[in-house]
Every structure is written in structure tokens, then in C-alpha cells.
Amino acid sequence: MRLIEVNHPLVDHKLTTLRRKETPSAVFRQLVDELVTLLAYEATREINVEDVNIVTPVAHTTGKRLAEPRPIVVPILRAGLGMLDGMTRLLPTASVGFLGMKRDEVTLEIDTYANRLPEDLSGRQCFVVDPMLATGHTLIDAINFLLDKGAKDVTCVCILAAPEGLKTLEEAVGHRANVTVVVAAVDEKLNENAYIVPGLGDAGDRLYGIVD
Numbered sequence: 597m598r599l600i601e602v603n604h605p606l607v608d609h610k611l612t613t614l615r616r617k618e619t620p621s622a623v624f625r626q627l628v629d630e631l632v633t634l635l636a637y638e639a640t641r642e643i644n645v646e647d648v649n650i651v652t653p654v655a656h657t658t659g660k661r662l663a664e665p666r667p668i669v670v671p672i673l674r675a676g677l678g679m680l681d682g683m684t685r686l687l688p689t690a691s692v693g694f695l696g697m698k699r700d701e702v703t704l705e706i707d708t709y710a711n712r713l714p715e716d717l718s719g720r721q722c723f724v725v726d727p728m729l730a731t732g733h734t735l736i737d738a739i740n741f742l743l744d745k746g747a748k749d750v751t752c753v754c755i756l757a758a759p760e761g762l763k764t765l766e767e768a769v770g771h772r773a774n775v776t777v778v779v780a781a782v783d784e785k786l787n788e789n790a791y792i793v794p795g796l797g798d799a800g801d802r803l804y805g806i807v808d
């Protein structure tokens with residue numbers, strides 16, 4: 597498994613505002629959207645391209661274009677939806693498939709309550725978007741699901757990851773195939789409720805304005 601922690605002052609700046617507890621939902625959504633654009637630039641570095649012959653106003657030349665089969669972007673509902681527009685802005689020809697997954701806050705087990713993906717992902721490059729990698733259980737299930745459908749490789753684009761979750765993920769799927777995780781930051785640890793520390797709280801609640 598490859599881990600890419602994106603080091604960029606703009607990422608750090610936006611992440612700091614994102615973490616602040618007083619940041620309202622509207623600003624939080626905007627920042628997630630901006631951050632995913634910066635992360636997607638790194639995440640798509642190895643996207644498949646092919647040569648194409650074109651004519652400029654001056655000469656014939658050979659350029660590059662995204663190769664078939666088209667990549668697929670998979671947001672993990674709910675929080676991953678906040679990252680979808682940023683990804684498809686950069687990859688407008690990508691397909692989009694949906695996974696709805698919720699972790700039980702007590703047992704930390706994952707319930708997959710929605711699955712709207714093509715049956716066959718043979719040869720497809722998959723970009724899973726979910727802002728939080730905490731215990732890693734959600735992404736393990738998502739990656740296994742996509743690889744079992746034939747995906748060529750899986751790149752997870754996350755905003756924050758916990759070291760414990762990265763280790764668990766590596767142990768669970770690191771051997772399987774091409775798995776890459778791109779994150780804005782690897783935080784310090786998980787707390788007793790499996791929340792990322794210092795983190796940003798519950799990403800879904802903050803994106804969608806749910807206050808307990």
C-alpha cells in the first residue's frame with residue numbers, strides 16, 4: 597500500500613480552518629471541496645492515459661488523453677458526498693458509483709446500506725472518496741468490495757487519517773493489489789471513541805449541519 601501525505605501550505609491553511617469547531621457547515625463544505633481538488637491532483641498522478649494525434653493551428657502533434665475504460669469515482673455516503681464535486685470537476689468523464697456505509701459508533705462494525713455500482717469493474721481505476729480514515733474498517737470493506745468486482749487499482753482520497761487505521765488497512769489489503777491512500781494529514785491517534793485526534797469531529801455531521 598502506498599501512502600501519500602500531501603504537503604502544501606494551502607492544504608495546511610485550509611485544513612486548520614476545517615478543524616476549528618466554530619467553522620460553520622457552509623464554510624466546511626466549501627473547504628472540503630477546495631481541499632479535494634488539491635488532493636485529487638496528487639491522487640490522479642498515475643491515471644491511465646494514451647497517445648492521441650491532434651492538429652494545432654500550427655502543426656500536427658501527439659498529445660495525451662485519458663484512456664478507456666474510464667475511471668470510476670466512488671463516494672462513501674454520507675461524508676464522502678462532500679468530496680464528489682471536487683473529484684468530478686477534475687475528472688469530468690469519470691463514472692460515479694455509490695457506496696453507503698455507516699459505522700456503528702459502539703461496536704465500530706460497518707453496515708453497508710447502499711450499493712449502486714457497476715457489476716463488473718474489470719480493468720477500472722477506482723477513486724474512493726471519504727474524508728475520514730479512522731479505524732480503517734470502512735475503507736477495508738470498500739476496497740475489498742471494489743477489488744472483488746475486478747477493479748485494477750484503488751486510490752482512496754481522504755482528508756484525515758489515524759496511524760492506527762492506516763496500519764490496520766495496510767495489514768488487511770496491502771497485499772491485495774495496487775492500493776494507494778492520499779491524505780491531507782496523518783493525525784496523532786484515535787481516542788477512546790475511535791474519533792481522530794485532533795481531527796475535526798464527525799465529518800458527516802459537520803458537512804450537513806447536524807448538531808447533537
Ligand SMILES: O=P(O)(O)OC[C@H]1O[C@H](OP(=O)(O)OP(=O)(O)O)[C@H](O)[C@@H]1O
Nearest residue numbers: 674675698699729730731732733734800
Ligand atoms: O475508519 P472508520 O473507523 O471506519 O471510520 C471512518 C468512517 O466514519 C465516517 O462515516 P460515518 O460512519 O460516521 O457515516 P456518515 O458519513 O454517514 O457520517 C467517515 O466518513 C468514514 O466513512
Ligand SMILES: O=c1cc[nH]c(=O)[nH]1
Nearest residue numbers: 730791792797798799
Ligand atoms: O474522527 C472521526 C472518526 C470517524 N468519523 C468521523 O467523521 N470522524
Ligand SMILES: [Mg+2]
Nearest residue numbers: 798799800801
Ligand atoms: Mg459520521
